[in-house]
Amino acid sequence: MRRWVLAIAILAAAAACFFLGAQAQEVRQGHQTERISGSAGDVLEDDPVGRLKVYVYDLPSKYNKKLLKKDPRCLNHMFAAEIFMHRFLLSSAVRTFNPEEADWFYTPVYTTCDLTPSGLPLPFKSPRMMRSAIELIAMKWPYWNRSEGADHFFVTPHDFGACFHYQEEKAIGRGILPLLQRATLVQTFGQKNHVCLKDGSITIPPYAPPQKMQAHLIPPDTPRSIFVYFRGLFYDTSNDPEGGYYARGARASVWENFKNNPLFDISTDHPPTYYEDMQRAVFCLCPLGWAPWSPRLVEAVVFGCIPVIIADDIVLPFADAIPWEEIGVFVAEEDVPKLDSILTSIPTDVILRKQRLLANPSMKQAMLFPQPAQAGDAFHQILNGLARKLPHGENVFLKPGERALNWTAGPLASLPVLLSFLLLLLLLDRRGRAVEVEGGAMALRLSPAAVALALLLVATALEDVARGQDTERIEGSAGDVLEDDPVGRLKVYVYELPTKYNKKMVAKDSRCLSHMFAAEIFMHRFLLSSAIRTLNPEEADWFYTPVYTTCDLTPWGHPLPFKSPRIMRSAIQFISSHWPYWNRTEGADHFFVVPHDFGACFHYQEEKAIERGILPLLRRATLVQTFGQKDHVCLKEGSITIPPYAPPQKMKTHLVPPETPRSIFVYFRGLFYDTANDPEGGYYARGARASVWENFKNNPLFDISTDHPLTYYEDMQRSIFCLCPLGWAPWSPRLVEAVVFGCIPVIIADDIVLPFADAIPWDEIGVFVAEDDVPKLDTILTSIPMDVILRKQRLLANPSMKQAMLFPQPAQPGDAFHQILNGLGRKLPHPKSVYLDPGQKVLNWTQGPVGDLKPCLHEMKTISVYRIRPLDKTVVSDSREDRMNRLTQLTQAAGMKGEDRQPIYSPENSSPSSRRSDGLMADRRDVTEIKVPTSCALGGRNLDKNYRERQMESFRCDVM
Numbered sequence: 023m024r025r026w027v028l029a030i031a032i033l034a035a036a037a038a039c040f041f042l043g044a045q046a047q048e049v050r051q052g053h054q055t056e057r058i059s060g061s062a063g064d065v066l067e068d069d070p071v072g073r074l075k076v077y078v079y080d081l082p083s084k085y086n087k088k089l090l091k092k093d094p095r096c097l098n099h100m101f102a103a104e105i106f107m108h109r110f111l112l113s114s115a116v117r118t119f120n121p122e123e124a125d126w127f128y129t130p131v132y133t134t135c136d137l138t139p140s141g142l143p144l145p146f147k148s149p150r151m152m153r154s155a156i157e158l159i160a161m162k163w164p165y166w167n168r169s170e171g172a173d174h175f176f177v178t179p180h181d182f183g184a185c186f187h188y189q190e191e192k193a194i195g196r197g198i199l200p201l202l203q204r205a206t207l208v209q210t211f212g213q214k215n216h217v218c219l220k221d222g223s224i225t226i227p228p229y230a231p232p233q234k235m236q237a238h239l240i241p242p243d244t245p246r247s248i249f250v251y252f253r254g255l256f257y258d259t260s261n262d263p264e265g266g267y268y269a270r271g272a273r274a275s276v277w278e279n280f281k282n283n284p285l286f287d288i289s290t291d292h293p294p295t296y297y298e299d300m301q302r303a304v305f306c307l308c309p310l311g312w313a314p315w316s317p318r319l320v321e322a323v324v325f326g327c328i329p330v331i332i333a334d335d336i337v338l339p340f341a342d343a344i345p346w347e348e349i350g351v352f353v354a355e356e357d358v359p360k361l362d363s364i365l366t367s368i369p370t371d372v373i374l375r376k377q378r379l380l381a382n383p384s385m386k387q388a389m390l391f392p393q394p395a396q397a398g399d400a401f402h403q404i405l406n407g408l409a410r411k412l413p414h415g416e417n418v419f420l421k422p423g424e425r426a427l428n429w430t431a432g433p434l435a436s437l438p439v440l441l442s443f444l445l446l447l448l449l450l451d452r453r454g455r456a457v458e459v460e461g462g463a464m465a466l467r468l469s470p471a472a473v474a475l476a477l478l479l480v481a482t483a484l485e486d487v488a489r490g491q492d493t494e495r496i497e498g499s500a501g502d503v504l505e506d507d508p509v510g511r512l513k514v515y516v517y518e519l520p521t522k523y524n525k526k527m528v529a530k531d532s533r534c535l536s537h538m539f540a541a542e543i544f545m546h547r548f549l550l551s552s553a554i555r556t557l558n559p560e561e562a563d564w565f566y567t568p569v570y571t572t573c574d575l576t577p578w579g580h581p582l583p584f585k586s587p588r589i590m591r592s593a594i595q596f597i598s599s600h601w602p603y604w605n606r607t608e609g610a611d612h613f614f615v616v617p618h619d620f621g622a623c624f625h626y627q628e629e630k631a632i633e634r635g636i637l638p639l640l641r642r643a644t645l646v647q648t649f650g651q652k653d654h655v656c657l658k659e660g661s662i663t664i665p666p667y668a669p670p671q672k673m674k675t676h677l678v679p680p681e682t683p684r685s686i687f688v689y690f691r692g693l694f695y696d697t698a699n700d701p702e703g704g705y706y707a708r709g710a711r712a713s714v715w716e717n718f719k720n721n722p723l724f725d726i727s728t729d730h731p732l733t734y735y736e737d738m739q740r741s742i743f744c745l746c747p748l749g750w751a752p753w754s755p756r757l758v759e760a761v762v763f764g765c766i767p768v769i770i771a772d773d774i775v776l777p778f779a780d781a782i783p784w785d786e787i788g789v790f791v792a793e794d795d796v797p798k799l800d801t802i803l804t805s806i807p808m809d810v811i812l813r814k815q816r817l818l819a820n821p822s823m824k825q826a827m828l829f830p831q832p833a834q835p836g837d838a839f840h841q842i843l844n845g846l847g848r849k850l851p852h853p854k855s856v857y858l859d860p861g862q863k864v865l866n867w868t869q870g871p872v873g874d875l876k877p878c879l880h881e882m883k884t885i886s887v888y889r890i891r892p893l894d895k896t897v898v899s900d901s902r903e904d905r906m907n908r909l910t911q912l913t914q915a916a917g918m919k920g921e922d923r924q925p926i927y928s929p930e931n932s933s934p935s936s937r938r939s940d941g942l943m944a945d946r947r948d949v950t951e952i953k954v955p956t957s958c959a960l961g962g963r964n965l966d967k968n969y970r971e972r973q974m975e976s977f978r979c980d981v982m
């Protein structure tokens with residue numbers, strides 16, 4: 023019976039493909055050209071020559087050419103139009119050398135040519151540069167003051183145009199640079215009623231490389247066998263880990279609704295045949311990303327693929343000249359779930375007409391900035407747009423002496439012009455010479471000879487230091503405590519929890535075993551077989567609840583703690599209802615291992631972590647965590663600070679002979695800037711790492727870099743000092759590595775609370791440098807007396823110091839596990855305040871962010887599931903013969919995989935990057951319905967909820 027139904031469904035599906043295929047025959051081959059005579063489309067062929075004259079200001083090259091020379095990558099990015107527009111105007115027929123006869127004035131400032139090391143243009147300097155350029159032209163020529171820029175135009179192609187920020191909120195917060203408020207802006211950003219798009223701006227296409235596109239052209243009669251095509255991100259997990267902001271969720275929705283739809287050829291891969299594929303596609307999706315526009319729009323038009331524009335309120339390039347409504351398809355962001363029916367219900371003749379209009383070469387030309395320029399290209403469209411604004415209105419010219427703009431309005435940081443250059447002045451080049459930087463009045467003068475002498479001195483003096491391998495211990499002091507044995511001093515009861523709180527999570531993602539927070543897993547394993555474990559809770563001093571709070575990883579392996587509050591709450595509910603011990607103390611004799619960045623605040627961003635505070639249910643418990651900073655809401659009194667997990671086996675295999683000389687004075691490998699998360703700088707490491715780099719990158723005593731060499735562990739064993747600056751959190755694995763490899767840790771993290779600080783004499787083994795003192799790091803380190811260095815090295819050579827930093831498997835006496843137990847032992851006996859009166863309640867179970875509390879509804883709801891089966895994705899295509907072959911294959915395959923029914927959404931297969939690689943596809947026309955609990959049934963339609971929240975929901979249903 024079941025087989026029957028299946029067979030019919032498959033036949034129906036095949037018939038549908040067949041039908042669609044036949045109808046699309048024409049669509050695939052239509053290559054005639056059509057133009058809308060007399061309509062806006064014609065405007066594209068206007069010639070600007072004779073209609074306007076442009077005066078190009080001659081600016082110092084630091085505003086344009088010098089920037090480009092410094093980083094030629096500016097010529098290839100999406101914003102390169104500003105550079106090519108400058109070059110074009112210099113030799114254009116509309117250029118005039120007589121400013122008195124000019125209609126428009128052009129100021130060639132390259133606002134997007136300041137790139138991060140990875141090639142991302144960031145516009146942070148642009149406001150200062152722009153202000154300085156305008157100051158210059160206003161001083162040298164009389165034309166700016168005459169109109170305060172109202173007859174001037176500027177090319178500002180960055181994300182949010184002249185708001186000069188890549189983040190929308192911040193861009194809106196800044197608004198358009200006040201000095202540009204009367205000028206005409208030529209920009210890629212276009213969205214109606216947005217503060218960053220002023221009236222009268224000219225919206226242009228982003229720059230796409232014309233030569234490269236041409237090289238990928240395929241014969242025009244190639245059939246368009248792909249129905250819908252898209253390549254690009256669906257989620258931007260690094261900038262939007264919680265989801266919902268990026269593309270306002272529209273791209274996520276495309277993926278979730280259509281990832282298994284055979285009509286949709288969508289993926290995150292960027293294949294080498296990308297341009298060819300667009301020429302084989304009928305529809306090309308152009309959804310918004312962070313900004314409403316994308317280069318896909320240009321590509322779609324150039325390759326004759328009908329652009330499907332998903333970006334509410336977008337203002338399209340040259341909208342007064344290109345009939346976008348006629349050539350494209352507009353789909354509202356909230357209609358994305360209906361995209362399939364919207365596109366399949368467009369009549370064939372409408373598709374054919376759009377294709378004919380797109381075939382018009384002037385449409386393609388208008389989207390490109392070719393070199394050399396060509397009639398009708400984007401340069402000419404910009405000029406046409408400027409010409410259409412002539413003659414200037416009467417309000418353009420001010421009365422003599424009249425002032426409309428405020429020169430000092432705007433964020434303060436954009437005012438000082440050369441501040442960022444000044445920082446560079448103190449740098450030495452490789453040979454120790456002072457580097458002269460632009461404006462360099464305060465260059466540090468150090469002759470090569472002086473540096474060589476200093477080096478020699480240091481090297482001689484360090485002879486001993488380099489070889490000192492004796493061990494010293496501080497008798498009777500805190501250092502001794504490391505060797506305490508916890509056995510006999512405390513008993514720990516380990517609650518037995520359902521495996522979904524711990525083991526099941528590791529089974530699902532074994533990468534949890536190797537990240538910096540793996541201590542929580544190894545601690546659990548250790549306690550299970552430890553001599554201090556008791557199976558009789560009545561005699562226990564401490565209770566341990568094994569919850570793995572850092573085992574929820576992104577596809578890229580970053581642990582995120584968004585689920586942790588719910589898991590924790592649910593686990594505590596479990597123990598408090600199954601055993602009487604929680605209620606007796608409300609957790610005051612319980613300990614929890616919470617090793618994530620900000621411990622039990624459960625957020626990876628400091629501000630949000632502070633805002634959340636420690637989970638209310640854990641406020642009486644003892645927390646064992648890596649995070650340690652004095653007077654911080656995420657570190658409560660009595661917490662035990664532990665080292666992060668570093669792989670002990672791996673470290674051991676990299677040991678070098680102990681007599682190897684320590685020939686590196688200062689060593690550091692790691693990030694100095696985190697441009698992805700902190701593009702403006704100053705937040706990451708509170709600027710301390712940036713300062714290390716800026717002050718010492720050319721200092722020969724400092725072996726510092728972002729490269730992580732294969733000999734990293736060996737290098738630390740060849741170094742005297744290892745820098746351990748704070749990163750996002752004060753601690754880092756470097757501290758563990760430095761101690762293990764006998765390199766004196768230089769701790770740069772104000773107010774850090776170090777691991778096992780009551781047992782390890784950190785002051786004696788390490789060097790503490792205040793964050794403010796980083797610029798003096800060289801003199802601080804070189805002035806440490808030799809005998810002090812030698813003593814620190816001898817103390818570090820003490821094996822119990824190293825042991826205490828590691829979580830070896832199996833555990834060994836004195837290791838970090840034992841230090842944790844010792845810490846717990848030192849808190850015994852519990853004071854009387856630990857035990858509550860019968861019935862007394864201190865904690866509030868429902869306190870905390872509302873999102874952590876939502877009840878899990880167990881109503882049932884019906885969702886559609888789709889049969890997954892093998893199917894060629896180019897289903898609307900090909901010859902009749904091919905289709906017949908496929909039909910045969912389908913029928914056979916269905917026989918083999920008869921029962922293979924799967925929901926289109928489930929927490930397991932929801933990963934955005936996992937397009938099924940086995941060639942299996944779901945077919946919308948082969949639907950069945952099942953019942954699932956409401957809050958788990960978060961299929962593609964619940965688009966108001968973001969992706970991560972959905973994962974949390976599904977987990978909660980599982981747990982509670």
Ligand SMILES: *[C@@H]1O[C@H](CO)[C@@H](O)[C@H](O)[C@H]1NC(C)=O
Nearest residue numbers: 160161162163164165166167
């Ligand atoms: C234009 O105005 C500015 C500020 O008001 C002034 O400093 C400058 O000298 C003026 N430029 C000319 C050429 O008069």
Ligand SMILES: *[C@@H]1O[C@H](CO)[C@@H](O)[C@H](O)[C@H]1NC(C)=O
Nearest residue numbers: 598599600601602603605863
């Ligand atoms: C502990 O207290 C909670 C909430 O007050 C209650 O629901 C639970 O039954 C108590 N547990 C025991 C074992 O009495």
Ligand SMILES: *[C@@H]1O[C@H](CO)[C@@H](O)[C@H](O)[C@H]1NC(C)=O
Nearest residue numbers: 638865866867868869870871
């Ligand atoms: C617990 O906290 C919630 C949220 O802050 C609050 O509404 C409620 O009144 C508190 N309950 C008690 C008993 O204090």
